[in-house]
Amino acid sequence: MKSGIAVKLAILLAVVGVTAAALTGAYSYGVSRQLLVEASQQSLLAATQVLGRRIDTGLQEVVRNLQILARHPAARSMLRQGDAGSRQQLDELFELMMRANPAYFQIRLISAADFGLERVRVDRQGASFVRVADDDLQEKGHFSYVSETLKQPPGSVYMSRITINHERGVHAGAERPSMQLAMPVEDDKGKPLGVVVINLDVDGMFALLAVDLPADFRLFLANGDGDILLHPDHAKVFGFDRGRRVLIQEEFAATAALVDGRQSRVVFQDVAGSGALQSALLAFVQQPLGPRSEERQLFVGLAQPLSSAREGAQRFGQLILVSVLVLGLLGILVAMLLARLALRPLRQLTDAAQRFGRGEGTSELPVARDDEIGELARSFRQMQQQIGEQMDSLQASQQQLQQLAQYDPLTGLPNRRMLQDRMDLAISRARRHDEQLALLFIDLDNFKDINDGWGHDAGDIVLMEVAHRLRQSVRAVDTVARLGGDEFVILLDVPGSRQDIINIVIKLLEQLSLGIPFQGITLRVGASVGISLFPDDGASPAALLVSADRAMYQVKARGRGGYGFAVLQE
Numbered sequence: 001m002k003s004g005i006a007v008k009l010a011i012l013l014a015v016v017g018v019t020a021a022a023l024t025g026a027y028s029y030g031v032s033r034q035l036l037v038e039a040s041q042q043s044l045l046a047a048t049q050v051l052g053r054r055i056d057t058g059l060q061e062v063v064r065n066l067q068i069l070a071r072h073p074a075a076r077s078m079l080r081q082g083d084a085g086s087r088q089q090l091d092e093l094f095e096l097m098m099r100a101n102p103a104y105f106q107i108r109l110i111s112a113a114d115f116g117l118e119r120v121r122v123d124r125q126g127a128s129f130v131r132v133a134d135d136d137l138q139e140k141g142h143f144s145y146v147s148e149t150l151k152q153p154p155g156s157v158y159m160s161r162i163t164i165n166h167e168r169g170v171h172a173g174a175e176r177p178s179m180q181l182a183m184p185v186e187d188d189k190g191k192p193l194g195v196v197v198i199n200l201d202v203d204g205m206f207a208l209l210a211v212d213l214p215a216d217f218r219l220f221l222a223n224g225d226g227d228i229l230l231h232p233d234h235a236k237v238f239g240f241d242r243g244r245r246v247l248i249q250e251e252f253a254a255t256a257a258l259v260d261g262r263q264s265r266v267v268f269q270d271v272a273g274s275g276a277l278q279s280a281l282l283a284f285v286q287q288p289l290g291p292r293s294e295e296r297q298l299f300v301g302l303a304q305p306l307s308s309a310r311e312g313a314q315r316f317g318q319l320i321l322v323s324v325l326v327l328g329l330l331g332i333l334v335a336m337l338l339a340r341l342a343l344r345p346l347r348q349l350t351d352a353a354q355r356f357g358r359g360e361g362t363s364e365l366p367v368a369r370d371d372e373i374g375e376l377a378r379s380f381r382q383m384q385q386q387i388g389e390q391m392d393s394l395q396a397s398q399q400q401l402q403q404l405a406q407y408d409p410l411t412g413l414p415n416r417r418m419l420q421d422r423m424d425l426a427i428s429r430a431r432r433h434d435e436q437l438a439l440l441f442i443d444l445d446n447f448k449d450i451n452d453g454w455g456h457d458a459g460d461i462v463l464m465e466v467a468h469r470l471r472q473s474v475r476a477v478d479t480v481a482r483l484g485g486d487e488f489v490i491l492l493d494v495p496g497s498r499q500d501i502i503n504i505v506i507k508l509l510e511q512l513s514l515g516i517p518f519q520g521i522t523l524r525v526g527a528s529v530g531i532s533l534f535p536d537d538g539a540s541p542a543a544l545l546v547s548a549d550r551a552m553y554q555v556k557a558r559g560r561g562g563y564g565f566a567v568l569q570e
Contacts, residue, residue, distance in 0.1 A: 023350075040281055040304065041267045041281055041283070042267075044267065044281055044282075044283045044302055044304050045265060045267050045283040045285070047213070047217075047283075047302055048265075048283040048284065048285050048300060048301065048302045049265070049285050051209060051210065051213075051219075051300055051302065052285045052286075052287040052298075052300045053417065054209045055205075055206075055209060055287055055298065055300065056287065057415075057416070057484075058103075058205055058208075058209060059159070059181070059289070059290075060416070061101075061484060062101075062181050062198055062200060063157050063181065063183075063290075064484070064485075065097055065101070065198065066157060066181060066182070066183040066196055066198060067155075067183065069093070069094075069097070069107070069109075069183075069196045070183040070184065070185045070186075070196045071553075072090075072093065074086040074089040074090050074093070075090065075109055075185045075194075075196065076185060076187065076193060078090055078109060078119050078120060079109070079111055079112075079119060079185060079193040079194045080187075080193065082119065087119075087120055087133075090109060090120040091120060091122060091131045094107040094120065094121075094122035095122050095129050095131070098122060098124060098129060099129075102201075102204060102208065103200055103201045103204040103205040103208060104124065104198055104199070104200065104201065105123070105124050105165075105170065105171075105172055105173030105176070105178060105199040105200065105201045106121065106122065106123045106124065106170060106171075106173055106197075106198070106199035107121075107122050107196070107197070107198050107199070108120065108121045108122075108140075108196070108197045108199075109121070109185070109194060109195075109196055110140050110146055110194050110195050110196075110197060111193070111194040112150055112192050112193055112194045112195070113194075114139070115139040115141040115142075116139050116140040116141025116142070116143070116146045116147075117137060117138075117139050117140075117141075118132070118137040118138055118139075118140060119137070119194065121133075121137060123170060123171040123172065123173070124171060124172040124173070125171040125172055126172065130171055132169075136169065138168075138169070144160065144294070145158060145160050145180040145182045145195070145197055146182070146195055146197070148294075149182040149183065149184055149195045149197075150184060150192050150195060152184060154184065154186055154190045155183070156183070156184070157181060157182070157183050157290060158180075158181065158182045158183070158293075158294075159179065159180075159181050159289060159290060159293035159294060159295060160179055160180040160181075160182075160293075160294050160295070161179070161223065161294045161295045162177060162178070162179045162202050162223060162229050162295060162298075163177070163178065163179075163238070163241065164176070164177060164178070164238050164241045165177075165178035165199070170199070172201075173199055173201065176201060176202075176203065177201075177202040177203050177229065177230075177237075177238065178199055178200060178201065178202060179199075179200045179202055179295075180197055180198070180199055180200070181197070181198050181200060182195045182196065182197040182198070183195065183196055202221075202229065202230075203230070206219060206221065206230060213302070214304075216304065216305050216308055217302055217303065217304055218232045218280070218302070218303040219232075219300075219301070219302060219303075220248065220282075220284070220299075220300070220301030220302070220303065221298060221299070221300060221301070222247075222248040222255075222259075222298070222299040222301075223295055223298060223299075224259075224295060224296040224297045224298070224299075225247075225259070226247040226248045226249045226250075226255070226259045226299070227239065227240050227245060227246070227247060227248075228246050228247065228248050228251065229298075231251075232303075236251070247259075248284075248299060248301075252268070252270065252282065252284075254266050254268040254282075254284075255284050255299065255301075258284055258286055258299055259299070263286075264285065264286045265283070265284065265285040265286065266283070266284050267281070267282070267283045267284075268281075268282055269281055269282070269306065270282055270303075279305070279306040279307070280303040280304060280305050280306055281303065281304045281305075281306055282301060282302070282303045282304075283301060283302055284299055284300065284301040285299070285300055285301075286298075286299060287299070287300050322379070326372060326375060326376075330372045365377040365378075365381055367381055406418040408481075408482040410460060410463055410464065410482075411463055411464055411466075411467035411482050412467070413467050413471075413480055413481050413482045413488075414479060414480070414481040414482075415481065415482065415483075416481070416483050416484070418481065419479065419481035419483075419489060419491070419541075420541055422479045422481075422491060423439075423479075423491060423541035423544070424541060426479075426491060426493055427534060427539070427540070427541065430494075430534055430535075431535075435494050436494065436495065436533060436534060436535075437491065437492065437493065437494070437495070437533070437534035437544075438491075438492040438495040438501050438531060438532070438533055438534075439489065439490070439491055439492070439531070439532045439533075439534070439544045439545065439547075439548045440489065440490040440491075440492065440504075440505065440508070440529055440530070440531055440548065441487070441489055441529065441530040441531075441532070441545065441548035441549050441551070441552045442470070442487070442488040442489065442490065442508070442527050442528075442529050442552075443486060443487050443488075443527065443528050443530075443552050443556070444462075444466065444486035444487075444488075444512075444525045444526070444527055445525060445526035445527060445528060445560045445561055446524070446525050446526060447459065447462065447486040447525055448486075450462055450523055450525065454518065454521075454523065458518050458519075458523060461516065461518050461523075462516055462518075462523055462525055463482075463486065465516045466488065466512060466525070467480070467482065467488070469508075469511040469512060469514075470488060470490060470508065470511075470512075472511070473504075473507055473508050473511050474490060474492070474504070474508075475493075477493045478490060478491060478492050478493055479491040479493075489545070489548070490508075492504065498565075501531060502563070505529050505531065505563045506563075508527070508529070509526075509527060509529065509561075509562075509563070512525065512526065512527045513526060526560060526561040527561070528552050528555040528556050528560050528561065528562060528563075529552065529555065529562070529563035529564075530547075530548040530549060530550065530551030530552030530553070530554070530555060530563070530564060530566065531548060531551055531563060531564065531565045531566065532544045532545075532547035532548035532551060532565075532566040533565070533566070537566040547566035548566060550566060551564045551565060551566040551567070552564075554567075
């Protein structure tokens with residue numbers, strides 16, 4: 001009689017134990033799977049936001065290039081006099097800029113007179129460049145990127161909508177997705193003489209921006225109305241150009257809140273898959289453009305296959321399944337000996353799984369037992385460790401993405417976005433305490449000669465050494481940032497008197513004038529420094545940057561290699 005009860009109890013305990021283990025495994029598997037998917041969603045959203053910021057940074061780089069070209073003396077001379085020397089100089093400058101920017105289809109200088117006649121034009125044609133001249137130059141006054149740009153205030157930038165380029169004779173840009181950015185070229189009185197236009201290869205630009213993304217990620221782009229501009233299924237892009245609109249809000253219903261302005265970002269799962277996509281996680285963000293842009297905003301999206309997001313959970317599920325099978329086969333044999341003890345460790349396992357699922361951390365597990373319960377506990381602990389490692393990896397990826405969003409990858413200095421944040425804080429603090437700030441805009445002299453003569457490796461060494469010397473030459477409370485190219489900015493917090501600022505700048509110039517060793521030679525660069533003061537030269541970050549930039553260009557105009565304070569414009 002006792003023997004029968006013991007067998008029944010053993011069988012009952014074995015069944016209960018195996019059932020509890022199976023439920024624990026299923027619960028743990030479901031929790032880990034959901035946690036990994038949620039973590040993947042956040043990581044995907046962060047990657048999408050970083051991509052959106054890269055788009056903004058890329059367009060700002062085009063704007064800076066436009067400013068360089070529009071302010072170049074040869075551009076004014078060509079529009080006024082049309083001399084051959086200015087044409088040759090601009091041809092060479094346009095070609096150099098296109099070599100440095102693979103996403104540029106075309107750069108043109110267009111006159112405000114003669115029905116918008118092109119004066120200088122360089123087109124990309126495969127790996128070479130075409131300098132268009134004489135009878136091949138066309139009248140473009142009827143195009144909005146000419147007529148609308150000429151109406152803009154001085155220094156403004158016009159951005160066209162992203163469309164298929166149907167203009168004739170544009171070589172590599174023909175029938176390709178394009179965007180025109182233009183800036184007026186003005187005389188000394190601010191009257192527009194013409195415009196400089198950069199024709200941007202949209203596909204090429206996004207290919208460069210997405211080069212660091214995993215191979216299985218897919219990229220999306222839509223304009224402010226939702227028209228799809230970039231999609232894995234090429235049949236769905238630029239539908240409006242073929243008389244049939246294909247909208248992102250119709251492709252993915254969750255993006256409707258983004259298009260109508262109710263949200264600025266959305267993350268969702270497309271389990272059924274759509275077109276060229278498999279089941280995927282998707283994230284879309286709103287990326288505003290400048291106030292002078294015909295394209296009010298863009299919607300940028302990334303898709304990650306759901307299978308890759310759940311890959312870790314599948315491995316955990318296999319581990320749990322093996323553990324449950326081992327326990328099921330051995331449970332009945334050992335149940336007689338473990339009848340009293342089996343319930344306690346199983347409860348420990350269940351409690352540990354529930355605590356872990358609620359995010360309350362790990363609890364004590366019977367890992368020291370030399371039996372099936374101990375094996376299951378060790379397997380469960382291993383699963384917890386693997387989930388923890390996966391979460392740590394995801395957090396590290398998020399931190400890396402945040403690092404890319406706020407710091408210059410070459411020099412490690414804060415980038416333009418972080419500088420903007422620090423300037424906002426510093427100006428607010430200075431305004432509260434009635435204090436002064438100083439902004440130093442530093443542009444390296446002869447840096448282009450080093451890049452051209454010794455290559456980009458030498459240029460990178462120079463930029464990193466300049467960044468190091470700038471950091472070493474100022475206080476810890478000051479901010480040293482790189483805007484891009486060979487442009488640096490230093491924000492001096494409560495700099496003292498005007499003479500104190502001059503002393504700091506002289507020290508910086510002395511440090512930068514020292515030679516930089518490179519492959520057995522010594523490279524030398526100089527610097528031109530423009531200085532603006534808060535609140536005298538501007539009450540906002542943008543105003544201070546413009547004032548310091550203008551002061552720097554005045555130093556350049558005097559012959560480079562020195563410093564100058566901003567002069568308040570009437």
